[in-house]
């Protein structure tokens with residue numbers, strides 16, 4: 209059973225694409241980050257991505273970098289992630305994925321990380337700097353603890369790589385909408401639709417699109433061809449500028465509930 | 467001597483992506499196609515006589531290769547009985563070994579049809595070399611440099627700008643080399659269609675470690691031939707400083723199968739490894755993944771990268787090339803830290819005894835050689851007198867004169883004030899540049 213797949217399929221059964229929201233663990237502090245994640249779920253997010261702050265986030269743009277750097281500066285530790293995931297899964301029905309750079313899993317050991325994530329009620333992990341080529345240990349640990357593993361597919365991925373990504377992923381495939389790092393963009397890149405159709409043809413059951421998505425109209429546009437739409441920077445900026453209330457309002461707007 | 471040699475294979479055959487358990491390609495999917503393209507282009511080019519001839523012509527006519535192998539008897543005499551010879555990479559055009567790799571990769575970039583080069587730089591030597599190649603080949607060039615390093619190496623910032631490159635001062639994290647690499651990777655993800663990321667050392671995702679080494683192998687190949695021609699034998703030891711490890715790998719490679727030649731790498735020991743303020747990744751690191759490769763890594767219990775510290779910007783990096791990690795584990799090469807203080811003593815001695823101002827990076831290797839000679843001499847002076855150490859003098863020290871002046875208190879009060887004012891001014895200007903660049907990125 210895949211918690212994440214179920215959440216995406218439940219949205220599909222309602223005739224819509226899934227809405228997936230990202231927030232960094234522990235930003236601006238542990239309690240607020242839990243409250244913000246719950247507010248996100250209560251305002252339309254089917255899947256939550258809890259990003260683990262990392263010292264060298266090469267896939268992140270300035271807004272997320274600034275937030276996670278602040279969290280690290282106040283002495284964030286990995287234990288907090290599992291506490292946050294447990295608190296959020298206890299309070300909502302949303303599937304909770306963590307998003308993490310590989311070295312944090314590597315240092316703890318994939319097996320221990322997977323066990324602790326599963327114990328906290330987490331659905332699995334998105335790994336932006338891990339491709340299926342290097343993922344043997346992670347796939348084995350995730351299998352052992354029945355966790356989802358979301359790999360990225362890019363506009364530049366060849367058909368052969370798309371097949372490997374689709375095969376290695378469980379839950380959904382993360383379609384990268386454009387060549388770049390996280391951050392709000394004014395328009396949706398036309399590469400996004402091609403990535404989704406390539407991943408679908410390669411056998412991916414569910415393909416969700418992220419990077420640069422920041423408005424309701426982006427969500428509607430991408431929802432026309434993708435199984436889910438992922439928003440990060442816009443939510444982090446809302447949390448930064450207006451706290452939990454602003455996250456709730458932004459989530460409601462993005463999910464079409466406002 | 468080593469396991470793999472005993473099994474009939476050689477360390478020299480290591481082509482990546484893996485070196486024992488190290489190396490690999492831990493990168494976002496978005497960059498995999500570009501890495502494949504670099505790997506394929508490099509694989510074809512190294513077999514292409516025309517490409518190799520063009521590369522060798524540039525090394526000869528532009529860089530000024532071969533570089534000298536020259537004895538430094540007055541320096542050696544202050545250390546012990548052993549003889550010391552320097553491989554003078556400092557005499558290369560642009561002043562360091564970095565140009566060997568840069569010219570090779572710039573030719574590859576041209577072969578791939580790329581029109582823009584980006585690079586990280588610590589000491590500024592790699593940035594200067596990249597800006598130089600971009601000027602030579604008519605390419606656009608952008609250099610990422612930690613803000614801390616733009617201050618330490620202000621002269622090189624000006625050099626890069628003179629050469630037509632744009633220099634971005636990176637204000638994230640520790641504001642040193644690792645943060646510059648992060649920023650260069652972020653640029654590359656968005657620009658890979660027309661841009662080649664000209665990584666400056668033997669770290670990073672495959673094929674960078676093996677490709678960068680290949681372009682630097684000339685250092686060891688020349689040194690080995692020069693030893694045989696000049697001395698009629700091989701050296702007893704070779705020594706190099708290790709930041710990412712490119713000059714060391716370039717020197718070591720030719721000697722890997724010569725069991726009688728000891729290979730010594732010297733890491734930046736900063737204030738001393740016991741203080742935590744250092745950059746000795748092999749000495750005190752543990753296996754981890756940073757910037758696309760598994761290697762020794764300075765990290766905390768959670769896997770967050772630790773800030774490194776060194777007086778030398780070029781060695782101020784918390785990891786090391788994966789092939790070095792493997793050579794360390796196998797015992798074929800030995801790695802030790804050298805503190806800022808030891809390094810500056812060797813720096814000063816070479817200036818005073820030989821009239822050569824070394825890069826502070828290279829002075830770590832000089833200090834290592836001094837340590838070797840002293841130990842041998844203490845053990846058996848007569849035997850030590852028969853021994854020869856070849857040291858990679860990876861770069862010249864013009865860029866470090868300001869740092870050395872501060873260290874040795876060489877400026878009188880008035881000059882000191884001027885220098886501080888100048889540094890403050892540089893920083894203010896960089897702040898302005900930063901703001902300009904950031905709006906550029908967001909637009």
Ligand SMILES: Cc1ncc(COP(=O)(O)O)c(C=O)c1O
Pocket residue numbers: 562563588589590591592666667668707708709710711712713714779780781825827828860861862
């Ligand atoms: C003169 C010099 N030597 C050594 C280094 C360290 O690099 P590597 O360890 O790759 O040779 C640098 C880097 O900036 C340098 O400028």
